[in-house]
Amino acid sequence: MTTTAADASAGPAxxxxxxxxxxxxxxxxxxxxxxxxxxxxxxxxxxxVGWEIAGRQMGTFFLAPPSTLWAxxxxxxxxxELVSALLDSLSSLLxxxxxxxxxxxxxxxxxxWYRVVGKVLDPFVSAGYVxxxxxxxxxxxxxxxxxxxxxVVTVFLFCVFEILxxxxxGVKNIDPLLINAAxxxxxxRWELFSRVASRASLPYIFAGLRMxxxxxxxxxxxxxxxxxxxxxxxxxxxxxxxxxTDKVFVVVIVLAVIGVALAAxxxxxxxRATPWSTGPSH
Amino acid sequence: xxxxxDHVTSQQLTNPLAAAGPGPSAAGGIRVAGLxxxxxxxxxxxxxxxxxxxxxxxxxxxxxFVSLVGPSGCGKTTVLKVIAGLLDPTSGTVTIDGARVTxxxxxxxxxxxxxxxxxxxxxxxxxxxxxxxAKVPKRxxxxxxxxxxxLVGLADFHDHFPGELSGGMQQRxxxxxxxxxxxxxxxxxxxxxxxxxxxxxxxxxxxxxIWEDERRSVLFVTHSLxxxxxxxxxxxxxxxxxxxxxxxxxxxxxxxRLGLLEDPAARRLRASLEEML
Ligand SMILES: Nc1ncnc2c1ncn2[C@@H]1O[C@H](COP(=O)(O)OP(=O)(O)OP(=O)(O)O)[C@@H](O)[C@H]1O
Ligand SMILES: [Mg+2]
Numbered sequence: 197m198t199t200t201a202a203d204a205s206a207g208p209a210x211x212x213x214x215x216x217x218x219x220x221x222x223x224x225x226x227x228x229x230x231x232x233x234x235x236x237x238x239x240x241x242x243x244x245v246g247w248e249i250a251g252r253q254m255g256t257f258f259l260a261p262p263s264t265l266w267a268x269x270x271x272x273x274x275x276x277e278l279v280s281a282l283l284d285s286l287s288s289l290l291x292x293x294x295x296x297x298x299x300x301x302x303x304x305x306x307x308x309w310y311r312v313v314g315k316v317l318d319p320f321v322s323a324g325y326v327x328x329x330x331x332x333x334x335x336x337x338x339x340x341x342x343x344x345x346x347x348v349v350t351v352f353l354f355c356v357f358e359i360l361x362x363x364x365x366g367v368k369n370i371d372p373l374l375i376n377a378a379x380x381x382x383x384x385r386w387e388l389f390s391r392v393a394s395r396a397s398l399p400y401i402f403a404g405l406r407m408x409x410x411x412x413x414x415x416x417x418x419x420x421x422x423x424x425x426x427x428x429x430x431x432x433x434x435x436x437x438x439x440x441t442d443k444v445f446v447v448v449i450v451l452a453v454i455g456v457a458l459a460a461x462x463x464x465x466x467x468r469a470t471p472w473s474t475g476p477s478h
Numbered sequence: 479x480x481x482x483x484d485h486v487t488s489q490q491l492t493n494p495l496a497a498a499g500p501g502p503s504a505a506g507g508i509r510v511a512g513l514x515x516x517x518x519x520x521x522x523x524x525x526x527x528x529x530x531x532x533x534x535x536x537x538x539x540x541x542x543f544v545s546l547v548g549p550s551g552c553g554k555t556t557v558l559k560v561i562a563g564l565l566d567p568t569s570g571t572v573t574i575d576g577a578r579v580t581x582x583x584x585x586x587x588x589x590x591x592x593x594x595x596x597x598x599x600x601x602x603x604x605x606x607x608x609x610x611x612a613k614v615p616k617r618x619x620x621x622x623x624x625x626x627x628x629l630v631g632l633a634d635f636h637d638h639f640p641g642e643l644s645g646g647m648q649q650r651x652x653x654x655x656x657x658x659x660x661x662x663x664x665x666x667x668x669x670x671x672x673x674x675x676x677x678x679x680x681x682x683x684x685x686x687x688i689w690e691d692e693r694r695s696v697l698f699v700t701h702s703l704x705x706x707x708x709x710x711x712x713x714x715x716x717x718x719x720x721x722x723x724x725x726x727x728x729x730x731x732x733x734x735r736l737g738l739l740e741d742p743a744a745r746r747l748r749a750s751l752e753e754m755l
Contacts, residue, residue: 213634344520376564377594381608381659382584391607396599472639 209423210422222456260442261266265449268442277431279395282450285427288344289454292351293412297353300359300408301401307360308367309393321364325357329415347419354415355408362407365391366400413451481731506575507695508561508663510536513570515601515719527638530556532719538663541693548716548755553701555591557716558665561697584612587656589701591667593648595640601651602627602636607654624652629684632676639738646673653681659689664689664696670705679735682708684727686732703751707744708733715754723754 206460244262251261261269272278306315307321329350370393378392420429428447435443515531516564530553531712538544546554561572563582572579574586595604605623614622627633630650640648656664670678686709690694700706706713707727715723729737729744738744 227653265564371594373590373592374596375596376547376559377588378607378611379582380562380564380586380588380590380611381611382582383611387611391611392596395596398598469596472641 197446200258253316256442257439258441259446262445264442265446268440272431272446278446278450281426281428281431285420285429286418286428286454288347288419289351289412289416292348292415293355293409295348296352296356296359296408296412297405300404301354301363304360304394304401304404305367305397306395307364308370309389314364314368316373319355321360329353330343330418330422333441334402337423342423346423350419350423351412351415354418355412358408358411359401359404362404363401366397367398367405370396398466402462402470405462405466406459409462410455411457413458417451483662507542508536508538508697509573509574510534510557510561511571513557513560514568515553515565516568516674529719531560531567531570531684534716535692536714536721538695538697540575540695542712543689543696543698543710544710545704545710545713546699546716547751547755548695548722549700550701552716553719554716557589557696558699561663562586564588566701580696584659585661586663586665587659587661588650589652589656589664589666589669591671593640593645593652593696594647595651595655597640600637600639601643603671604640604651604755605655605658609658609675614659622658623681624655626658627651629657629688630654630681646677649679650672650681660692662694664694664698666696667699668701669698671701678705685709690731697752702750703755704735704738707738707750708735713751715751717754725751 200223247259248261248263251259256264268269269278272425284367303317307317331354333350334345336349340349374392374396375388383391389468416427417429417432421433425433428451432444432447437446485618513531513534514588514695515529515537517528517530519526519528526680534553534557536544536557546557548554556565559566561574563572563579563586574583581660595601596607598606602623603730606619607625609619609622610616624633624636627636630652630653632650633648635643640651643651649669653666656666656748673681682705685696698706698709707729710727713725714721715725725747727747729741729747738748
């Protein structure tokens with residue numbers, strides 16, 4: 197129907213457009229089985245084999261080979277320590293990271309949207325960004341004690357500036373042409389924010405979320421090592437105290453998986469929220 | 479009546495205010511009076527002032543089609559932006575049907591020199607978003623957007639993103655967006671600049687058809703004299719931030735490219751305009 201309308205006024209379209217529905221099974225298969233996946237698996241295999249060889253030569257005491265990790269992880273799961281540490285860590289990570297997202301995006305947006313706010317806060321943000329968070333730990337202990345709050349604050353401070361600065365940059369870099377176009381068509385201030393600015397700055401905001409996520413994981417571990425010996429960081433420290441490198445590596449792998457999962461989650465959200473910038477390029 | 483361009487231009491050149499058309503009593507259409515725009519930028523100890531518009535008086539009568547021509551950088555886009563309400567003038571006033579312009583409004587549809595489409599929205603969503611901003615009732619938005627997209631030949635591309643379109647196609651989305659607003663005043667900044675000759679001709683025909691169907695005032699910036707002659711009732715020539723001349727185009731409609739080539743009056747008009755630029 198639409199085709200005839202176009203034909204009537206402008207002749208045939210200058211290019212042939214084909215539309216084809218992909219079955220869900222194909223979509224899922226493509227996601228799981230792809231060349232990238234094979235290469236990634238191969239790469240992982242190379243790492244594991246190299247690690248195994250090195251571990252067997254140096255001995256479990258120095259470098260536990262991957263083959264010993266099954267037993268270690270079984271032991272840690274059976275005793276319940278791994279799961280409770282994981283939950284402990286994840287809760288402080290997610291709470292701190294979420295607060296950082298809310299604060300970072302809001303403040304970053306205000307700074308980018310209202311020029312005055314940006315100019316006034318800019319040096320303070322720069323100052324906060326360069327202050328080494330880990331160096332403030334003694335003060336945190338005085339303020340927040342050694343518990344959950346202190347860890348949340350550390351995670352927050354570790355990642356909030358990445359998110360804030362990235363959002364600020366994104367809002368500042370919104371194409372003025374788009375704002376002008378929206379204004380010309382009668383958009384009010386709220387619509388400029390909700391329909392234009394908040395969408396136009398999304399690629400930058402997601403870049404901030406990605407950088408912030410890895411910083412948040414690091415902040416979580418540091419907090420667990422420096423405050424109370426707890427969570428996954430605590431598990432590492434305890435295992436190291438007993439010279440159990442196999443247990444240390446189990447925790448390290450769990451941390452890596454958390455990092456990869458978090459990055460994948462953000463990437464998935466990003467591809468949903470900004471289909472135009474990651475659109476089909478084949 | 480024999481048309482003597484020499485007489486018109488010399489008179490207009492010496493008295494640019496006469497270019498503003500009928501006296502100030504005629505309140506309708508677009509009226510630009512004493513427009514001055516100076517861009518200012520401070521770097522260190524230096525202030526740089528660009529006098530983009532030194533003095534511009536301009537009148538587009540209701541339902542009149544006026545083309546604005548002039549060398550690159552002479553201030554055409556600046557005039558258009560001020561009329562659109564997107565840029566505050568240093569001094570001077572703009573009125574539309576007698577009402578003073580103080581900001582953007584949906585009585586004016588703007589086609590920008592660059593397409594200015596939202597990259598995160600599909601073609602049709604770009605058009606319906608403008609209609610939403612303009613407070614067009616929800617039920618009307620999609621059918622109206624589809625109608626104008628078909629008009630510019632992009633019905634098949636309604637679910638594509640701007641990044642997936644060619645430059646000329648993007649420009650046509652921008653044109654559909656302005657037309658869909660069905661405004662009383664159309665402000666178009668080189669809207670057909672990025673189009674191939676055939677598509678351009680098609681768009682010119684459509685624009686004239688729309689303008690004749692639902693009369694509205696059009697201010698149309700172009701670099702092409704042929705285009706200006708084909709489309710407009712009057713051609714305003716700008717030079718260094720001023721109106722250098724305003725020339726009526728007394729050629730019967732419907733006009734065709736070929737007809738313009740053969741019409742001696744049109745050729746004389748073209749020659750003298752060319753000399754001015
Ligand atoms: N944002 C700006 N800041 C400073 N100077 C500007 C700005 N925009 C335009 N100018 C100056 O104003 C003058 C007029 O610009 P304008 O865009 O109106 O020209 P134009 O006639 O539309 O040119 P073109 O045909 O190339 O589009 C230019 O010479 C330019 O130097
Ligand atoms: Mg221009």
